[in-house]
Amino acid sequence: MLPAQLLAQSGDTGESETEPADPVIIVTGEGLAETPATPAYATQIIERDRLVSTGSGRIEDALSSVAGFQQFRRSDSRSANPSAQGVTLRALGGNASSRAAVLLDGVPMADPFFGFIPFTAIAPERLASARVTRGGGSGPFGAGALAGTIELTSADAATLGRFGGHAYVNDRGETEAAAHLAGDLGEGFGVVSGRWDRGKGFFTTPEADRVSATARARFDSYSLQARGVAPLTDTVELQARVLVYDDRRTLRFDGADSSSSGQDASLRLIGRGDWQFDALAYLQARNFTNVVISSTRFVPVLDQRNTPSTGIGGKFEIRPPVGDRKVLRIGTDYRSSDGELYEVALSAFTGNVTERRNAGGTNTDLGVFVEDDLLLGPLTLTAGARLDRYTIRNGFFAATDANGVTLREFAYDDRAGWEESFRGGFVFEAGGGFRLRGAAYTGLRLPTLNELYRPFVVFPVTTNANAALDNERLEGFEAGIDFRPDETVDLSLTAFDNRVVGAIANVTLDRVTRQRQNIDRIRARGIEGSAGLGFGALRFDGSIAYTDAEARQTGADFDGNRPAQTPQWAGSATLSYRFGQRGLLAATLRHVGKQFEDDLETDILPAATTIDAFAELPLTRMVSLVLRGENLTDEDVVTRNQGGSIDYAAPRTVWAGIKLGM
Known part of the structure; x- marks a missing residue:
């Protein structure tokens, strides 16, 4: 939006010329x-109403309404190991690192060491919208936007209201509480918000497989955010944000505890004048800890006690005035990821230290x-080019025994290089609400420090x-048609062919050993469809994706198999009814097709269909009763299957509570 400038006007009434009005x-x-x-x-855009009306109240659940979105595992951020929360789109996965870029107000949210997304730090009630772009290459979004980009935008004070919050409890006695205060900062605004989720969790292990050491998936997480926006001139505004979060979970066995914490800060200047x-x-400071418990003796065998990492970066983009028929974007971005792991291996029989390990390095991309x-006229053409200078340096691994004697020590050679990427496409307004579009693109993702230097055990x-490991490269193209004759109808269909060359996958070496390796490629071809239909107060939103994905490596046992953890079919359908100013009823049907745990397709994760529900019932002008339901049919959703050792996602869960707002 461009601010309007009120100009002075002269009159012939004999009075002096009026003073210029203040800029709006x-x-x-x-x-x-x-x-x-x-x-x-x-x-595809997810508006605020849909972000805050899921059965679980989790941002990853809201994003799942876009078919093709997936985390590495089906668990949400209450019962998954944080390091498994990589995000991908279009079945271009195969390991736990994110192949899609997740941006919050322009800032990449991926952990600098692991590449996972800290979903517990992203509260849906703080957001105005989410824009999900599947495919598209890196372009102006930075290296890492290989499978697409998820742009999250924070809500302003007018959207949030002066104050608000909610407090919910579920049928297991778990709680979710959030609150915010918003106010004016001169001609700008400021918002302070917090959220706290805690609970005893549920048993991820099937009842027949539980032992005395089996634990519920306990969780305890909080996030605090302060955000200020202030105008510096009539066309330039300053945005500042500070985010602090801490997340602690237990998975499968007593003592199998993990933590993920972070302190993020950002400054952003937006100019909306002639020269936009x-x-x-x-700046991001993150940490991760994790204790691995033996599945046979149920004692600690690995203490990943400290994994500090730092992310530093920025972006500058300028759009010069080049006429009404052109939009030119020129810019640069930079990200440095630096981190180390400190872990201790323990004997399952004596509990004594058998090995101390330290590893890490630094990745940069300019x-x-x-x-x-x-x-x-009705045709819009676009073309873009990107050049990246990357470095992978200071990599090392060292292991000592309990007495400090070196067992293994490696200092890896520094690497650097240049990578070019291109993308281009068209949009044609065909009339009658029809729009045709097509695009082709390439992209880049560096291996994470985790993939390069950290082994892990499940x-x-x-x-x-x-x-x-080498960089991953994306090559892809797509074509689609949209039909939007008015605000009540929004239909879209896209066919795509994407491939990740040199894809990093967890390759099986033997029954109990895998290694991260670059394979020839992962190819994903498919069709995506979405529909938004309004019938007065009643609305339907749906999304479906069919993806034929395969991992290719000549002579490998997995050649031609579907990549690990990737379904062929995924879909979501939500029917909602809005009444009054705040009243809302919604039900969501979600289906995820059969997946395989590993690259050899030996362990199956069966297809799963779940139903969620949400109801907001106004009691007064400021108070509403909220009822939510997750997995109302109590479907057994398998999230892990390794040789018959199984984990489940959340069972049927019912929430109730009060929501306040002004």
């Missing part, structure tokens, strides 16, 4: 507007990009790191 300053707290060619890439610009700088949209399988 409009503060949004958002980034620059999308460009005319944004729809060339398969884009977006200048962003951020990119420059240019993108140009050209408007030719008993009985050990997955080894690989310091020689």
